[in-house]
Amino acid sequence: MICYYTGHRGYVYCAAWSPDSLLAATGGQDGTVQLWEPMAGLPVQSWRSVWPGQEIYVLAWSPNGKYLAFGGQDHQVYVADVHSGSILLSYSGHSQPIYALAWSPDSQLLASGGEDASVQIWRALDGSLLLTYTAHQEVIRGLSWSPVTRLLASCAEDGTIQIWQPADGTTLISCRGHQGGVLNVDWSPDGQQLVSGGRDATARIWRASTGTQELIYRGHQSRVWSVAWSPDGHRLASAGKDGTVQIWEAVSGQLRFTYRGHSDTVWSARWSGDGQQLLLCGNDGTAQVWTAPSV
Numbered sequence: 001m002i003c004y005y006t007g008h009r010g011y012v013y014c015a016a017w018s019p020d021s022l023l024a025a026t027g028g029q030d031g032t033v034q035l036w037e038p039m040a041g042l043p044v045q046s047w048r049s050v051w052p053g054q055e056i057y058v059l060a061w062s063p064n065g066k067y068l069a070f071g072g073q074d075h076q077v078y079v080a081d082v083h084s085g086s087i088l089l090s091y092s093g094h095s096q097p098i099y100a101l102a103w104s105p106d107s108q109l110l111a112s113g114g115e116d117a118s119v120q121i122w123r124a125l126d127g128s129l130l131l132t133y134t135a136h137q138e139v140i141r142g143l144s145w146s147p148v149t150r151l152l153a154s155c156a157e158d159g160t161i162q163i164w165q166p167a168d169g170t171t172l173i174s175c176r177g178h179q180g181g182v183l184n185v186d187w188s189p190d191g192q193q194l195v196s197g198g199r200d201a202t203a204r205i206w207r208a209s210t211g212t213q214e215l216i217y218r219g220h221q222s223r224v225w226s227v228a229w230s231p232d233g234h235r236l237a238s239a240g241k242d243g244t245v246q247i248w249e250a251v252s253g254q255l256r257f258t259y260r261g262h263s264d265t266v267w268s269a270r271w272s273g274d275g276q277q278l279l280l281c282g283n284d285g286t287a288q289v290w291t292a293p294s295v
Contacts, residue, residue, distance in 0.1 A: 001261060002277065003289040005041045007034050012281035013072075013267045014058050018082070019065040021272040024279050026287045027056030033070045035082070038272075038279060038289045045085050049074045060101040060110075063147075067124065069110055071098030077112050079124055091127045093120045102143035102152065104166070111152055111166065113140030119154050121166050133169050135162050142184040148191025149208070157181035161196055163208060173211040177204060184226050188250070189233045195250075197224030203238045205250065217253045219246045226268045230292070231275040237292075239266035245280055247293055257293040262286070 010029030017024055017038070024038040031054050035045035049056065051074045059070035067088070071077040077091040077098055096115030103110055109130070113119040119133040119140055138157035145152050145166070152166045161175035161182055180199035187194055193214070194206045203224050205215040222241035229236055229250070239245040245259040245266055264283035271278060271292065281287040 001288060001290055003038055003041045005036055005287040005289075006285065007036065007043055008032065008285055008287070010285060011267070011283045012285060012287050013056065014070075015268045015270055015279045015281040015287055016059050016061045016068075017270055017272050017279055018061055019063060019273060021274060021277070023082075024287065024289070025059055025061060025068055026281055027059045027070050027072070028281070029055050031055060031072075033059055033068065033080075035068075038277070045082075047078065047080050047085075047087065049076060049078065050090065057097065057099050058101050060103055062103045062107040062124070063105055064107040067107065069101050069103070069124070071101060071112060071114070073097050075114075077101065077110065079110070088125065089127050091122060093122065093129055094118070100140050100143040100154070102145045104145055105147050105150065109166070111143050111145065111154075113143055113154060115139050117156070119143065119152075131166065131169050133164065135164070135171050136160065138181070141182060142196075144186050144194070146187045146191045146208075147189070148187075151208075153185050153187060153194055153208075155182035155185040155196055159198075161185055161194065161206065163194070163211070173208065175206045175211045175213070177213045177216075178202065183223060186227050186229050188229050189231060193250075195227045195229060195236055197227040197238055197240065199223045201240070203227050203236070215253050217248055219248065219255050219258075220244065226266065226270075228270055230271050231273060235275075235292075237269040237271065237278060239269040239280065241265045243282070245269045245278065245290075259290060261288050261290065
């Protein structure tokens with residue numbers, strides 16, 4: 001372990017690296033988003049929702065490194081300027097808690113989703129709504145914007161993953177196979193595949209162009225809350241209710257390493273930009289930075 005961060009009170013639900021991997025951001029049950037140094041665990045900046053005590057469920061760092069978006073229990077999405085520390089805007093388009101956020105590759109647009117079963121596409125710096133996507137029937141749990149094809153993938157408690165065009169809301173592919181809700185989704189670096197995690201304790205790899213299921217990973221004992229592709233495309237990290245983070249090969253599904261540093265549910269596992277470290281957070285109130293194993 002490189003760093004053990006204990007700045008939050010209560011569960012830590014979400015985590016993200018800055019694009020240059022020099023800072024980490026976490027949010028949680030205490031209603032705060034905290035910015036800190038991942039190698040030393042030193043706090044740098046913090047934000048909270050307008051309404052005290054409202055839990056933060058999700059955050060996302062813009063690809064250009066300038067902005068941090070976060071949302072949660074109070075139905076709002078906030079966009080903060082990382083350099084100045086100011087909140088630039090609060091987006092009020094949703095009627096229920098926010099569980100998913102994704103930036104467009106050019107850092108101009110945000111996709112947000114949550115309990116109202118809609119995904120909304122809006123301009124990050126003025127909050128103007130561009131499109132509302134309503135193909136899902138239940139709570140939106142995950143969003144991922146392809147860095148290559150510019151398509152958006154969304155997953156929900158209705159058991160589906162939808163691949164669609166954020167420009168006009170056209171659904172291209174629907175992936176079905178999980179037994180129960182799909183809790184997280186991530187694109188491969190080359191934009192050819194998706195990985196998903198679900199309530200059925202599996203992680204699955206899909207061919208994005210066809211929706212074909214290519215691999216099922218069954219290493220977890222309970223629901224898989226987080227899946228993330230390594231920057232080199234060779235490894236996958238999955239984390240969940242069983243308290244483990246598992247590193248496995250993207251091609252074969254072979255398990256390479258299991259982290260057991262958390263004592264309870266792990267909500268998020270994220271690779272650093274160079275693929276050398278993992279940022280984790282969970283119900284034990286900690287965020288942890290680990291050295292990632294190579295394949």
